[in-house]
Amino acid sequence: MKYKSRFLNIILILIFIITFTACATSAIIVSKKATTIESKIAFVSERDGNAEIYIMNKVLEQVRLTNNQAVDEFPCFSPDGSKIVFDSNRDGNAEIYIMNADGSDQVSLTDNLTDDMDPSFSPDGTKITFSSNRDGNFEIYIMNTDGSEQTNLTNNSKGGDVEPSFSPDGSKIAFKSNRDGNDEIYIMNADGSEQLNLTNNQTHDRFPCFSPDGSKIAFESDRDDNAEIYIMNADGSGQIRLTNIKTLDEIPSFCPDGSKIAFDSGLNGYYKIFMINVDGSELVSLSNVSANEWAPSFSPFAK
Numbered sequence: 001m002k003y004k005s006r007f008l009n010i011i012l013i014l015i016f017i018i019t020f021t022a023c024a025t026s027a028i029i030v031s032k033k034a035t036t037i038e039s040k041i042a043f044v045s046e047r048d049g050n051a052e053i054y055i056m057n058k059v060l061e062q063v064r065l066t067n068n069q070a071v072d073e074f075p076c077f078s079p080d081g082s083k084i085v086f087d088s089n090r091d092g093n094a095e096i097y098i099m100n101a102d103g104s105d106q107v108s109l110t111d112n113l114t115d116d117m118d119p120s121f122s123p124d125g126t127k128i129t130f131s132s133n134r135d136g137n138f139e140i141y142i143m144n145t146d147g148s149e150q151t152n153l154t155n156n157s158k159g160g161d162v163e164p165s166f167s168p169d170g171s172k173i174a175f176k177s178n179r180d181g182n183d184e185i186y187i188m189n190a191d192g193s194e195q196l197n198l199t200n201n202q203t204h205d206r207f208p209c210f211s212p213d214g215s216k217i218a219f220e221s222d223r224d225d226n227a228e229i230y231i232m233n234a235d236g237s238g239q240i241r242l243t244n245i246k247t248l249d250e251i252p253s254f255c256p257d258g259s260k261i262a263f264d265s266g267l268n269g270y271y272k273i274f275m276i277n278v279d280g281s282e283l284v285s286l287s288n289v290s291a292n293e294w295a296p297s298f299s300p301f302a303k
Protein backbone atom coordinates (compact mmCIF):
# COMPACT_ATOMS: atom_id res chain seq x y z
CA MET A 1 0.00 0.00 0.00
CA LYS A 2 2.82 2.34 0.95
CA TYR A 3 4.64 1.42 -2.30
CA LYS A 4 1.45 2.04 -4.29
CA SER A 5 1.00 5.47 -2.69
CA ARG A 6 4.59 6.52 -3.50
CA PHE A 7 4.15 5.26 -7.06
CA LEU A 8 0.94 7.30 -7.37
CA ASN A 9 2.74 10.40 -6.08
CA ILE A 10 5.51 10.00 -8.65
CA ILE A 11 2.93 9.61 -11.41
CA LEU A 12 1.09 12.77 -10.24
CA ILE A 13 4.36 14.73 -10.13
CA LEU A 14 5.26 13.55 -13.63
CA ILE A 15 1.84 14.55 -14.94
CA PHE A 16 2.28 17.99 -13.33
CA ILE A 17 5.75 18.45 -14.90
CA ILE A 18 4.57 17.37 -18.34
CA THR A 19 1.49 19.62 -18.16
CA PHE A 20 3.53 22.59 -16.89
CA THR A 21 6.15 22.15 -19.63
CA ALA A 22 3.46 21.90 -22.31
CA CYS A 23 1.78 25.09 -21.06
CA ALA A 24 5.08 26.96 -20.83
CA THR A 25 6.06 26.09 -24.41
CA SER A 26 2.66 26.81 -25.94
CA ALA A 27 2.24 30.41 -24.82
CA ILE A 28 1.20 31.11 -28.43
CA ILE A 29 -2.21 29.52 -28.87
CA VAL A 30 -2.92 28.32 -32.39
CA SER A 31 -6.60 27.49 -32.79
CA LYS A 32 -7.14 23.78 -33.46
CA LYS A 33 -10.81 24.04 -34.36
CA ALA A 34 -11.90 23.27 -37.91
CA THR A 35 -11.22 26.33 -40.03
CA THR A 36 -12.61 27.57 -43.32
CA ILE A 37 -11.85 30.81 -45.13
CA GLU A 38 -14.32 33.09 -46.83
CA SER A 39 -12.51 33.25 -50.18
CA LYS A 40 -9.51 31.61 -51.84
CA ILE A 41 -5.89 32.31 -50.89
CA ALA A 42 -3.03 32.16 -53.38
CA PHE A 43 0.40 31.52 -51.82
CA VAL A 44 3.89 30.20 -52.52
CA SER A 45 5.03 26.71 -51.47
CA GLU A 46 8.31 24.82 -51.78
CA ARG A 47 6.67 21.44 -51.05
CA ASP A 48 7.69 20.17 -54.51
CA GLY A 49 11.32 21.29 -54.23
CA ASN A 50 11.14 24.83 -55.59
CA ALA A 51 8.82 27.82 -55.21
CA GLU A 52 5.47 27.32 -56.95
CA ILE A 53 2.17 29.24 -56.82
CA TYR A 54 -0.55 27.30 -55.01
CA ILE A 55 -4.14 28.14 -54.23
CA MET A 56 -6.30 27.01 -51.33
CA ASN A 57 -10.10 27.06 -51.54
CA LYS A 58 -12.60 27.85 -48.79
CA VAL A 59 -12.13 24.47 -47.11
CA LEU A 60 -8.33 24.78 -47.41
CA GLU A 61 -7.94 22.20 -50.24
CA GLN A 62 -4.67 23.07 -51.98
CA VAL A 63 -3.89 22.96 -55.73
CA ARG A 64 -0.63 23.77 -57.55
CA LEU A 65 -0.90 26.34 -60.37
CA THR A 66 2.71 26.60 -61.64
CA ASN A 67 5.08 23.71 -62.34
CA ASN A 68 8.67 24.50 -63.34
CA GLN A 69 12.19 24.61 -61.89
CA ALA A 70 12.18 28.40 -61.40
CA VAL A 71 11.13 30.53 -58.45
CA ASP A 72 7.46 31.49 -58.88
CA GLU A 73 6.26 33.83 -56.13
CA PHE A 74 4.24 36.84 -54.96
CA PRO A 75 0.81 35.95 -56.41
CA CYS A 76 -1.97 38.58 -56.45
CA PHE A 77 -5.57 38.12 -57.68
CA SER A 78 -7.25 40.46 -60.16
CA PRO A 79 -10.23 42.32 -58.63
CA ASP A 80 -12.72 40.01 -60.43
CA GLY A 81 -10.83 36.90 -59.24
CA SER A 82 -10.32 35.58 -62.79
CA LYS A 83 -6.54 36.21 -63.08
CA ILE A 84 -3.42 35.95 -60.93
CA VAL A 85 -0.26 38.00 -61.46
CA PHE A 86 3.03 36.76 -59.99
CA ASP A 87 6.78 36.97 -60.61
CA SER A 88 8.95 34.16 -61.96
CA ASN A 89 12.63 33.88 -62.90
CA ARG A 90 12.02 31.08 -65.44
CA ASP A 91 13.78 33.06 -68.20
CA GLY A 92 16.87 33.75 -66.03
CA ASN A 93 15.72 36.84 -64.15
CA ALA A 94 12.44 37.82 -62.53
CA GLU A 95 9.61 38.89 -64.84
CA ILE A 96 5.95 39.69 -64.18
CA TYR A 97 3.58 36.94 -65.39
CA ILE A 98 -0.20 36.72 -65.62
CA MET A 99 -2.30 33.56 -65.73
CA ASN A 100 -5.90 32.47 -65.39
CA ALA A 101 -6.84 31.68 -61.78
CA ASP A 102 -6.77 27.94 -62.65
CA GLY A 103 -3.09 28.22 -63.71
CA SER A 104 -3.71 28.12 -67.49
CA ASP A 105 -2.31 30.55 -70.10
CA GLN A 106 0.82 31.79 -68.26
CA VAL A 107 2.15 34.82 -70.17
CA SER A 108 5.06 37.17 -69.33
CA LEU A 109 4.24 40.89 -69.27
CA THR A 110 7.82 42.16 -68.83
CA ASP A 111 10.91 41.09 -70.80
CA ASN A 112 14.30 42.50 -69.81
CA LEU A 113 17.57 41.40 -68.18
CA THR A 114 16.88 42.70 -64.64
CA ASP A 115 14.41 41.71 -61.93
CA ASP A 116 10.73 42.68 -62.13
CA MET A 117 8.84 41.66 -58.98
CA ASP A 118 5.96 42.13 -56.49
CA PRO A 119 3.01 42.67 -58.90
CA SER A 120 -0.34 44.00 -57.66
CA PHE A 121 -3.54 44.87 -59.57
CA SER A 122 -5.22 48.27 -59.51
CA PRO A 123 -8.74 48.09 -58.01
CA ASP A 124 -10.38 48.62 -61.44
CA GLY A 125 -8.32 45.76 -62.92
CA THR A 126 -6.87 47.86 -65.76
CA LYS A 127 -3.31 48.33 -64.39
CA ILE A 128 -0.59 46.33 -62.65
CA THR A 129 1.95 47.98 -60.37
CA PHE A 130 5.25 46.20 -59.70
CA SER A 131 8.89 46.85 -58.82
CA SER A 132 11.72 46.81 -61.37
CA ASN A 133 15.51 47.06 -61.18
CA ARG A 134 15.89 48.10 -64.85
CA ASP A 135 17.13 51.60 -63.93
CA GLY A 136 20.00 50.39 -61.73
CA ASN A 137 17.98 50.53 -58.50
CA PHE A 138 14.47 49.28 -57.79
CA GLU A 139 11.61 51.61 -58.72
CA ILE A 140 7.82 51.24 -58.55
CA TYR A 141 6.43 50.83 -62.06
CA ILE A 142 2.92 50.68 -63.47
CA MET A 143 1.71 49.11 -66.74
CA ASN A 144 -1.45 48.04 -68.51
CA THR A 145 -2.52 44.42 -67.96
CA ASP A 146 -1.23 43.50 -71.45
CA GLY A 147 2.27 44.74 -70.47
CA SER A 148 2.10 47.97 -72.50
CA GLU A 149 3.07 51.47 -71.25
CA GLN A 150 5.53 50.44 -68.51
CA THR A 151 6.13 53.64 -66.54
CA ASN A 152 8.49 54.49 -63.65
CA LEU A 153 6.45 56.10 -60.84
CA THR A 154 9.02 56.64 -58.08
CA ASN A 155 12.08 57.96 -60.02
CA ASN A 156 14.25 57.91 -56.90
CA SER A 157 17.83 56.71 -57.29
CA LYS A 158 18.61 56.99 -53.53
CA GLY A 159 17.27 53.54 -52.73
CA GLY A 160 15.18 50.53 -53.61
CA ASP A 161 11.45 51.09 -54.00
CA VAL A 162 9.51 47.80 -53.94
CA GLU A 163 6.34 45.97 -52.74
CA PRO A 164 3.62 48.29 -54.11
CA SER A 165 -0.03 47.95 -52.95
CA PHE A 166 -2.94 50.00 -54.38
CA SER A 167 -5.46 51.70 -52.12
CA PRO A 168 -9.01 50.35 -52.77
CA ASP A 169 -10.11 53.61 -54.43
CA GLY A 170 -7.10 53.51 -56.79
CA SER A 171 -5.86 56.96 -55.77
CA LYS A 172 -2.78 55.90 -53.74
CA ILE A 173 0.01 53.30 -53.80
CA ALA A 174 1.77 52.20 -50.60
CA PHE A 175 5.26 50.73 -51.02
CA LYS A 176 8.54 50.05 -49.22
CA SER A 177 11.59 52.25 -49.70
CA ASN A 178 15.04 52.27 -48.08
CA ARG A 179 15.93 55.74 -49.45
CA ASP A 180 16.37 57.05 -45.88
CA GLY A 181 18.78 54.31 -44.80
CA ASN A 182 16.38 51.62 -43.60
CA ASP A 183 13.14 50.10 -44.87
CA GLU A 184 10.09 52.35 -44.42
CA ILE A 185 6.48 52.24 -45.60
CA TYR A 186 5.82 55.08 -48.04
CA ILE A 187 2.65 56.26 -49.69
CA MET A 188 2.25 58.25 -52.92
CA ASN A 189 -0.45 59.31 -55.33
CA ALA A 190 -1.02 56.70 -58.06
CA ASP A 191 0.80 58.98 -60.56
CA GLY A 192 3.96 58.93 -58.37
CA SER A 193 3.55 62.41 -56.88
CA GLU A 194 3.76 63.29 -53.15
CA GLN A 195 5.89 60.39 -51.86
CA LEU A 196 5.57 60.36 -48.04
CA ASN A 197 7.30 58.28 -45.34
CA LEU A 198 4.63 56.82 -43.02
CA THR A 199 6.77 54.83 -40.57
CA ASN A 200 9.89 56.96 -39.83
CA ASN A 201 11.96 54.82 -37.47
CA GLN A 202 15.40 53.18 -37.35
CA THR A 203 14.19 49.60 -37.99
CA HIS A 204 12.82 47.84 -41.03
CA ASP A 205 9.18 48.22 -42.09
CA ARG A 206 8.01 46.20 -45.07
CA PHE A 207 5.18 44.69 -47.15
CA PRO A 208 2.35 47.25 -46.85
CA CYS A 209 -1.19 46.07 -47.67
CA PHE A 210 -4.30 48.29 -47.66
CA SER A 211 -7.45 47.15 -45.86
CA PRO A 212 -10.50 46.70 -48.15
CA ASP A 213 -12.08 49.96 -46.89
CA GLY A 214 -8.82 51.89 -47.37
CA SER A 215 -8.68 53.12 -43.76
CA LYS A 216 -5.80 50.88 -42.59
CA ILE A 217 -2.46 49.56 -43.82
CA ALA A 218 -1.10 46.25 -42.50
CA PHE A 219 2.70 45.83 -42.68
CA GLU A 220 5.66 43.99 -41.22
CA SER A 221 8.09 45.66 -38.80
CA ASP A 222 11.11 44.41 -36.85
CA ARG A 223 11.03 47.35 -34.36
CA ASP A 224 10.53 44.78 -31.56
CA ASP A 225 13.66 42.78 -32.51
CA ASN A 226 11.98 40.25 -34.77
CA ALA A 227 9.54 40.89 -37.59
CA GLU A 228 5.90 41.10 -36.47
CA ILE A 229 2.69 42.06 -38.25
CA TYR A 230 1.55 45.62 -37.51
CA ILE A 231 -1.45 47.69 -38.53
CA MET A 232 -1.77 51.49 -38.80
CA ASN A 233 -4.16 54.11 -40.07
CA ALA A 234 -3.57 54.96 -43.73
CA ASP A 235 -2.04 58.32 -42.70
CA GLY A 236 0.63 56.52 -40.60
CA SER A 237 -0.97 57.21 -37.20
CA GLY A 238 -1.93 54.57 -34.63
CA GLN A 239 0.74 51.93 -35.34
CA ILE A 240 -0.22 48.76 -33.40
CA ARG A 241 1.41 45.33 -33.21
CA LEU A 242 -0.88 42.35 -33.97
CA THR A 243 1.46 39.35 -33.60
CA ASN A 244 3.83 38.40 -30.81
CA ILE A 245 5.79 35.42 -32.14
CA LYS A 246 9.52 34.92 -31.66
CA THR A 247 10.14 34.22 -35.34
CA LEU A 248 9.78 36.27 -38.49
CA ASP A 249 6.15 37.10 -39.37
CA GLU A 250 5.73 38.73 -42.77
CA ILE A 251 3.70 39.61 -45.86
CA PRO A 252 0.21 40.42 -44.53
CA SER A 253 -2.91 40.24 -46.73
CA PHE A 254 -6.40 41.38 -45.69
CA CYS A 255 -9.39 39.11 -46.28
CA PRO A 256 -12.19 40.71 -48.36
CA ASP A 257 -14.29 41.93 -45.40
CA GLY A 258 -11.23 43.30 -43.57
CA SER A 259 -11.79 41.23 -40.41
CA LYS A 260 -8.75 38.95 -40.77
CA ILE A 261 -5.17 39.08 -42.02
CA ALA A 262 -3.27 36.17 -43.54
CA PHE A 263 0.54 36.19 -43.28
CA ASP A 264 3.44 33.76 -43.10
CA SER A 265 5.36 32.87 -39.95
CA GLY A 266 8.19 30.58 -38.89
CA LEU A 267 6.27 29.65 -35.74
CA ASN A 268 6.32 25.91 -36.44
CA GLY A 269 9.85 25.56 -37.89
CA TYR A 270 9.04 26.04 -41.55
CA TYR A 271 7.49 29.30 -42.76
CA LYS A 272 3.78 28.58 -43.04
CA ILE A 273 0.53 30.42 -43.80
CA PHE A 274 -1.40 31.69 -40.75
CA MET A 275 -4.45 33.90 -40.24
CA ILE A 276 -5.26 36.25 -37.36
CA ASN A 277 -8.15 38.60 -36.50
CA VAL A 278 -7.38 42.31 -37.01
CA ASP A 279 -7.55 42.77 -33.22
CA GLY A 280 -4.71 40.24 -32.82
CA SER A 281 -6.93 37.42 -31.50
CA GLU A 282 -7.39 33.84 -32.75
CA LEU A 283 -4.23 32.75 -34.53
CA VAL A 284 -5.08 29.96 -37.01
CA SER A 285 -2.73 27.73 -39.03
CA LEU A 286 -3.93 27.28 -42.64
CA SER A 287 -1.48 24.72 -44.02
CA ASN A 288 0.52 21.87 -42.56
CA VAL A 289 3.17 20.44 -44.88
CA SER A 290 6.92 20.22 -44.16
CA ALA A 291 8.10 22.96 -46.52
CA ASN A 292 8.44 26.73 -46.52
CA GLU A 293 5.30 28.57 -47.63
CA TRP A 294 4.89 32.35 -47.89
CA ALA A 295 3.22 35.37 -49.50
CA PRO A 296 -0.53 34.64 -48.98
CA SER A 297 -2.95 36.76 -51.03
CA PHE A 298 -6.75 36.61 -50.64
CA SER A 299 -9.05 36.46 -53.66
CA PRO A 300 -12.04 38.81 -53.79
CA PHE A 301 -15.36 37.59 -52.30
CA ALA A 302 -17.42 34.81 -53.88
CA LYS A 303 -14.84 33.64 -56.41
Ligand SMILES: [Ca+2]
Pocket: 050, 051, 052, 066, 067, 068, 069, 070, 071, 072
Ligand atom coordinates in the same frame (compact mmCIF):
# COMPACT_ATOMS: atom_id res chain seq x y z
CA1 LIG B 1 8.69 26.88 -59.71
Ligand SMILES: [Ca+2]
Pocket: 093, 094, 095, 110, 111, 112, 113, 114, 115, 116
Ligand atom coordinates in the same frame (compact mmCIF):
# COMPACT_ATOMS: atom_id res chain seq x y z
CA1 LIG C 1 13.11 41.02 -65.91
Ligand SMILES: [Ca+2]
Pocket: 137, 138, 139, 140, 154, 155, 156, 157, 158, 159, 160, 161
Ligand atom coordinates in the same frame (compact mmCIF):
# COMPACT_ATOMS: atom_id res chain seq x y z
CA1 LIG D 1 14.49 53.71 -56.42
Ligand SMILES: [Ca+2]
Pocket: 182, 183, 184, 199, 200, 201, 202, 203, 204, 205
Ligand atom coordinates in the same frame (compact mmCIF):
# COMPACT_ATOMS: atom_id res chain seq x y z
CA1 LIG E 1 11.98 51.93 -40.51
